[in-house]
Amino acid sequence: MSTGPGAASAPAPTAHDTQPAPDPGTAADPGTGPGTAPAATTAEAAPRPAAGPRGAVGPRTAPGPQRSAPRKGAARGGSSMFSSLKVRNYRLFFIGQVVSNTGTWMQRIAQDWLVLSLTGSSAAVGITTALQFLPMLLFGLYGGVLVDRLPKRPTLLVTQSAMALTGLALAALTLTGHVEVWHVYVAAFAVGLATVVDNPARQSFVSEMVGPKQLQNAVSLNSANFQSARLIGPAVAGLMITGVGTGWAFLANGLSFVAPLTSLLLMRARELHVVERTPRGKGQLREGLRYVAGRPDLIWPIVLVGFIGTFGFNFPVWLSAYADDVFHAGAGAYSLFNTVMAVGSLVGALLAARRGTARLRVLIAAAAAFGALEIVAALAPSYWLFALLMAPIGVFGLTVNVTANTTVQMATDPAMRGRVMALFMMVFMGGTPLGAPLVGWVTDAYGPRTGFALGGVISLAAATAIGLALTRAGDVRPALSWQGRHPRLTFVPRGDAHEKNEKNKEPARAAA
16 A cells, blocks of 8 residues: 655654653643644753743743643653554554555566566666656645645545555456566556555644544554564565466455555544645645645655665665676575565564654654764675665664654644655655766766765764754753763753753763
8 A cells, every 4th residue: 555655733843852752741732622723842942931930842932822731641742652553543554564565566566577577677667766756746735725624534445445556457467368568567656646645644633533643653553564564565475476376466456445444544533633634725835835835844754764765765676786796696685685674664663663652863863873873884894784784774763764754753743644645755766866866876887885885974964964953953962961971962052051960071081
């Protein structure tokens, strides 16, 4: 079902407490009524103007929306790794995606293999991939406008049915022996068109199923679901292609959509956190862009995932080059690298599900670690060290995606969420057709190590620059404090930073 990776209202970005983390049942509760605009959920998203005995801990901003008290017996966000599955509607949705995502990965493998079999050209495979992502790049923002106007569940019934039909059509053409490469191109483009609406609708619908307190957990479990399918789907597709042919893999994907369609039909509408839809009107696309442009806490995470998605996630280019040209280990090595990374991504998704909040400092730190690890992996001298490094790269790459996704969703007014998430997915996924050829050219011209290192350098530089931009936008600066013998980096208002640094100067010198 998913075709890509899976992500308020606080104007000030990052600020970090030196106090213990607040009770997740209250700190992340932006309201309990349907259609309530979510309040800030973390210390970064909603900095407090003052704190306890450790001093001021957040930018001096006007007070944000009042947090409502949690309902008695309400589940606390982040209370367990699978807490959002306690919500019946989301549980149905999740089960449907388990089946559909596996089918989606099967079709991806079968589609590429069929094009390669029909043409013998790797360039034709690249054209197929580009056609599937091109509609998101061209029409993604318009899809967001439609999603904000339309009810999410009926919209998903339509888009999922359209995707099912493309799989069944390819199955019929392939099994009857009439398939031609242009049929695959048309099917890939049709799936891309459906994704333009399906992706922001699914992203927005998650919050309607689980509410704001369980949003990060649900987004993380969606990513874990997708990564699990990434492990299972290609293996099943390989067995099916070699055993009975590509047509049966397409048929399996088409039939797999029965699961999400059934789950949508079985949901209880009265249990959804429904938001008021945006009425049809002129200038809604420009309104969405202005909304994001005026919100540093939205635009910088989107810019960050744009850089990382465009330059840091070109693993099909790099891993195939490392397997073939650097380690001379063939297709088995390529498969191993992808499998290890998928395992790391699954671990990253489960760790994100365990965290109760989405913190901007986690986003920046994960992006910096992701870039640094790519640089280290680019220089890895041995096959097994390179393979092992794929696991932490998968962990931090998935952490970036989930944290950015959740941060942006929680920071967005529900009436704008479809447009904002469309922009998020357009930037993240739409960068692939632009960055992959450039990275591929660098890899071919200067070698796989240079190409991989360049992606890591750009990702690390983007994380550093955007971290500094968020710090300046929040009128905060880093300060070193001490807890016992352990240093702790925090962010404090600029006016209080000097005083705080002076207070901690002597312990810092003693430790040095």
